[in-house]
Amino acid sequence: MNEKKMKDIFMDGPIPAGFIADSIQKHSTKTNIGAHSIFLGQVRADELLDRKVAAIDYTTYKEMALEKMHEIRESIFAKYELTCMHVHHSLGTINAGEVCLFVFTSSKHRKTAMDACEEVVELIKVELPVWGKEIFEDDSYTWKTNK
Structure with missing residues (x-):
């Protein structure tokens, strides 16, 4: 695995x-x-x-999550001929209707970009240690399960 610096994919609040x-x-x-x-x-x-x-309300164990995202990123670049890939995930409270995940892949050809983007999203949902607490209008909550 190459020793590139791990990119911080997290941002506080919704993605504008x-x-x-x-x-x-x-x-x-x-x-x-x-x-x-x-x-x-x-x-x-x-x-x-x-x-x-x-x-x-999204939370994470940041160090572990960034290491896992680096692994995902390296595996995707090894599998697909991408020009670039960007991932941004929100932390903190994100209201209904706001964007919380932005995955952006680029390549010479559309199928490569689309397949890579879909795989990154699926890997994030399954492997990235990010937890979401669904907050209801009455301020009660439950922990979200990814689907």
């Missing part, structure tokens, strides 16, 4: 639309890219046990 737009715009000068694939995870106002989810 302007941040996403800026990330896309920064790639306009990279002429070796033919395709981008983007996944945006958004907090849903699910109804559970007759209560409506108002927000999710």
Whole structure:
């Protein structure tokens, strides 16, 4: 495995639309890219046990999560011919309707970008030690299970 510095993927609060737009715009000068694939995870106002989810409070064991994300990143770059990959995950309380996960893959060809993006999202959901506490409108809560 190469010894690149681990990137900090976490940001406090929701991921702003302007941040996403800026990330896309920064790639306009990279002429070796033919395709981008983007996944945006958004907090849903699910109804559970007759209560409506108002927000999710995300927490993590950051050091462990960054090590795991580095492993995921290295495995994806070994499997797919990507130009770049960016992952950003929210921490803290994210309200229903706000973006909490941004995965952005780029490559010469669309299928590569799309397949890599989908695999990264699935690996994050299964392997990344990030926990979400679903907070209901009445301030009660339950721990979220990933689906």
